[in-house]
Amino acid sequence: MPFMSERRVDRLTSLLRRRGIVLPSFEMYGGVSGLIDYGPVGARIRRKVMDSWIDHWTSHGDIVEVDSPTITPEQVLVASGHVNEFNDLMVECGACTSAFRADHLVEGRYENPDSLSPDEVMALLSQGVECPTCKESKWSDVRAMNLMFRTQIGAMGGGRTAYMRPETAQGMFMLYPALFRHFKQRLPFGAIQTGKGYRNEISPRQGMIRLREFNMAELEYFIDPEDPPCPELSAWGEPVALIPDPDGEHAGEHSMRFSEALSAGIVRHPTVAWFLARTMDFLISVGIDPLRVRFRQHASSEMAHYADDCWDCELHGEHGWVECVGIANRTCHDLLSHEQHSGSKLLRAWRQFGEPRSEARDVLAPNGASLGPAFKDRAGDVMEALQNLTEIPESMPFELTLADGSTALITDEMVTRRSEEVTLHGEWFTPHVIEPAFGIDRIIWHILDHCYTETEKEGEKYSIMSLSTSVSPFDVAILPLFDKDGMGDVASEILVRVNSMPGLRGEMDSSKSIGRRYARVDEIGVPWAITVDHETLENGSVTVRRRDDQKQVRASVDDVVLNLAAGTVSSLF
Numbered sequence: 001m002p003f004m005s006e007r008r009v010d011r012l013t014s015l016l017r018r019r020g021i022v023l024p025s026f027e028m029y030g031g032v033s034g035l036i037d038y039g040p041v042g043a044r045i046r047r048k049v050m051d052s053w054i055d056h057w058t059s060h061g062d063i064v065e066v067d068s069p070t071i072t073p074e075q076v077l078v079a080s081g082h083v084n085e086f087n088d089l090m091v092e093c094g095a096c097t098s099a100f101r102a103d104h105l106v107e108g109r110y111e112n113p114d115s116l117s118p119d120e121v122m123a124l125l126s127q128g129v130e131c132p133t134c135k136e137s138k139w140s141d142v143r144a145m146n147l148m149f150r151t152q153i154g155a156m157g158g159g160r161t162a163y164m165r166p167e168t169a170q171g172m173f174m175l176y177p178a179l180f181r182h183f184k185q186r187l188p189f190g191a192i193q194t195g196k197g198y199r200n201e202i203s204p205r206q207g208m209i210r211l212r213e214f215n216m217a218e219l220e221y222f223i224d225p226e227d228p229p230c231p232e233l234s235a236w237g238e239p240v241a242l243i244p245d246p247d248g249e250h251a252g253e254h255s256m257r258f259s260e261a262l263s264a265g266i267v268r269h270p271t272v273a274w275f276l277a278r279t280m281d282f283l284i285s286v287g288i289d290p291l292r293v294r295f296r297q298h299a300s301s302e303m304a305h306y307a308d309d310c311w312d313c314e315l316h317g318e319h320g321w322v323e324c325v326g327i328a329n330r331t332c333h334d335l336l337s338h339e340q341h342s343g344s345k346l347l348r349a350w351r352q353f354g355e356p357r358s359e360a361r362d363v364l365a366p367n368g369a370s371l372g373p374a375f376k377d378r379a380g381d382v383m384e385a386l387q388n389l390t391e392i393p394e395s396m397p398f399e400l401t402l403a404d405g406s407t408a409l410i411t412d413e414m415v416t417r418r419s420e421e422v423t424l425h426g427e428w429f430t431p432h433v434i435e436p437a438f439g440i441d442r443i444i445w446h447i448l449d450h451c452y453t454e455t456e457k458e459g460e461k462y463s464i465m466s467l468s469t470s471v472s473p474f475d476v477a478i479l480p481l482f483d484k485d486g487m488g489d490v491a492s493e494i495l496v497r498v499n500s501m502p503g504l505r506g507e508m509d510s511s512k513s514i515g516r517r518y519a520r521v522d523e524i525g526v527p528w529a530i531t532v533d534h535e536t537l538e539n540g541s542v543t544v545r546r547r548d549d550q551k552q553v554r555a556s557v558d559d560v561v562l563n564l565a566a567g568t569v570s571s572l573f
Contacts, residue, residue: 009318012452013207015463019524021045021448022208034204034212036441041524044473044505046215049286049444050194052470053217056282063190063219064182068171070196071151074161079341080170080334082163087144089121090202093131094138101202102142105129115302118142147199164198169435172220173334177346177405179222185403187349187431188229188271190221194440206319208445215440222431223271224351225332230270233259236277241294242266247301253294266297268309269329275436279313279325286443287468289450292316296323306333315442317449324442332430339430345401352426359424362392364415371414382408386415390428447471451525466548467525469567474507476564477521481533483510491532494542494557501565522547528569530560544572 016022020039024031038046057063077083089102103113106124110116113124122142130137148166152159165171172179172191183189197216204210223229236258244250244266254266262273276295284290298310313325335347366383375382385402397411453464469475478495480487491508498506507526509517514531521529531543536557544560545552546569555572563569 008454011454011463012318012449015452015465015523016042016448019520021524022444032212034201034210036208036211041473042444045447045467045471045525046440046444048471048473049440049447050215050217052286053282053438053440054192054194056278056285057190057192057219060190062183062188063192063221064179066172066175066179066191066193067195068168068175068193070165070198071153071162072165072170073153074163075341076170076174076338077148077163077166079337080173081337082148082166082170083146086148086166087146088202089116089118089142090145091121091125091142092140093134093136094140095136096131096134098131098133099202100132104203104205105132112299112302118144145200145202147201149198149200165196166199167197167437168193168195168216168218169220169334169437172218173338173347176222176335177344180346180349181405185350188221188223190219192217192219194218206322208441209319209322211441217438217440219275219436221271221275221434221436222349223434224349224429225432226351228269228271228432229274231274233257233262233273233277236280238290240280240290243294243296245297245299247299248297267311269434271434272309272311272327272329275327275434276311276313279327279436279438283313283315283325283443285468286471287447287451287466288315288443292446292450294321304328304330306331315446317446322442322446323439324446325436325438327436328434330433330435332432334433336430345428346405347430348428349431350426351429353424357424358421360419360421362417362419363387363422364389364392364410364417365420367414367416370411374414375408378402378408382410386410388428392417462519462522464522464547465525467527469527472525472527473505474521474524474526475504476506476528476530477517477526478506478508478530478532479514479517479521480508480510481514481531485534486537487532487534490536491530494530494532494561497561498564501561504564518545518550528564544569546570546573 019041021042023037023039025035025037026032054065058065074083090099091102092099102121103116106113106121106129109124125139128137149164151162151164153162154160172193175191179189179191194217197214199212201210201212204212239255239257242254242256242261250264250266258273258277261267262270267273267276280293283293292315294314296312296314303310308329308331310328312323314321315324339347364386366386371379371382381402382400385400397409399407400410401407451466453466455462476498478491480491488510495506495508498504509520518529527547529545531545533543536542541554541556542560543552544555551573553573559572563572
């Protein structure tokens with residue numbers, strides 16, 4: 001068989017390079033492991049996947065898009081734990097000096113090697129594990145390596161230590177006060193951010209699966225833990241593959257609905273269940289095969305110390321099962337840590353009580369005679385903030401944070417400290433966060449993998465990329481049968497017309513035979529092709545070809561363009 005000379009993954013990778021979809025970076029200088037380029041076709045696919053992801057979440061109504069810097073000051077990442085804890089275990093070969101991620105070397109010898117300590121990994125390596133490069137078994141001590149790229153903000157000795165962001169989440173936590181104001185101080189609400197992330201991987205592998213610079217898309221959803229959103233799950237009636245906590249009572253693999261998993265206590269939080277379901281929706285919409293999706297719950301020993309529940313969405317492809325999405329209940333860990341490290345009181349939310357409550361406590365009673373002249377039209381806001389103080393400062397003066405985020409300096413003469421019975425209408429608290437985090441490059445790889453079909457046509461190998469219309473690089477290819485007799489001019493006019501319509505993009509190809517051109521557009525996943533021929537010149541009709549079954553019909557140019565805009569080209573067949 002024509003396709004049997006090399007592995008499917010090698011044929012797919014070759015097609016991606018040849019057709020300008022995904023290529024190695026800096027190849028003429030020997031390349032750099034863990035870096036890739038999206039070519040002219042791949043960049044279009046990446047953009048459409050990103051846009052689909054953004055539209056998917058912002059359509060919910062209480063989720064907005066933000067954009068924060070990729071360079072992050074060290075203090076932020078100290079508070080988040082990344083400076084001290086964002087590590088992988090590294091080991092070097094004593095014979096050839098090649099460096100490897102230690103837990104990868106012992107895969108197959110332990111069920112969950114990334115949970116092992118350095119000594120435990122070292123013990124496994126000592127059992128005769130060979131170096132993948134030189135086949136020797138001489139290993140250095142296993143040690144932790146921080147994965148962040150370090151840099152500096154500012155010049156020379158006056159600069160500040162910073163890092164290229166390992167995730168987008170911390171930028172969104174820094175934006176929480178602005179988000180709280182935007183949503184009129186009412187939970188729940190969320191923010192999304194897409195863009196580059198950076199991790200100095202010890203030993204990148206598997207092409208697009210483990211990169212040093214990668215595309216990510218994250219969502220931080222802020223909720224009141226005492227009143228979490230409990231969306232209706234009945235719309236998701238199809239069972240999905242779930243692998244619950246292997247240490248729990250539901251260990252094993254199950255096929256069940258999200259609502260059933262929530263009722264059974266497998267999914268521990270209703271909002272997490274909803275995000276699992278919505279993640280499944282997104283993946284299917286961009287062309288992932290639903291039969292090659294599963295959700296795996298982290299074991300108690302594997303889960304981050306601050307997480308209450310955590311799930312990985314894994315996709316199956318040429319590299320086996322690969323984690324592509326992580327969905328975690330991060331509780332209040334991040335906001336609380338940033339509050340403690342920064343001293344800011346702006347990372348809280350207000351919870352209104354159903355009924356007022358009485359409580360004896362120390363208060364700072366405002367002195368209107370001093371506050372009024374000092375703050376003028378802000379005096380009312382200052383008094384309100386004083387009444388809502390939950391922690392009375394031990395000394396004066398102090399900075400009081402107002403509801404709008406501004407501050408006011410409070411001095412001795414402005415307030416009187418006393419104990420009194422107060423009526424509380426609500427309280428300030430630290431919100432909890434539900435976080436779905438998507439590895440876009442990994443998802444794109446699996447879209448391409450799942451949509452790549454090999455067949456034969458007229459005795460020769462033939463490849464088709466059956467991409468969803470939502471992520472195909474072009475909506476239509478315009479192909480003049482011959483680039484003469486005015487056919488090329490008509491094709492160019494159709495291309496301009498298509499590209500002038502919102503949301504539509506076409507590509508024109510007039511090189512070599514029409515069969516070769518059909519093959520090229522099939523390889524990059526273009527769903528429709530328009531052929532301009534002599535009949536077009538006579539009566540304005542064109543041939544429309546459908547990628548997935550290669551059927552053809554004739555229709556007027558006007559009908560084709562209108563149906564392209566409406567997404568109803570199939571109605572012409």
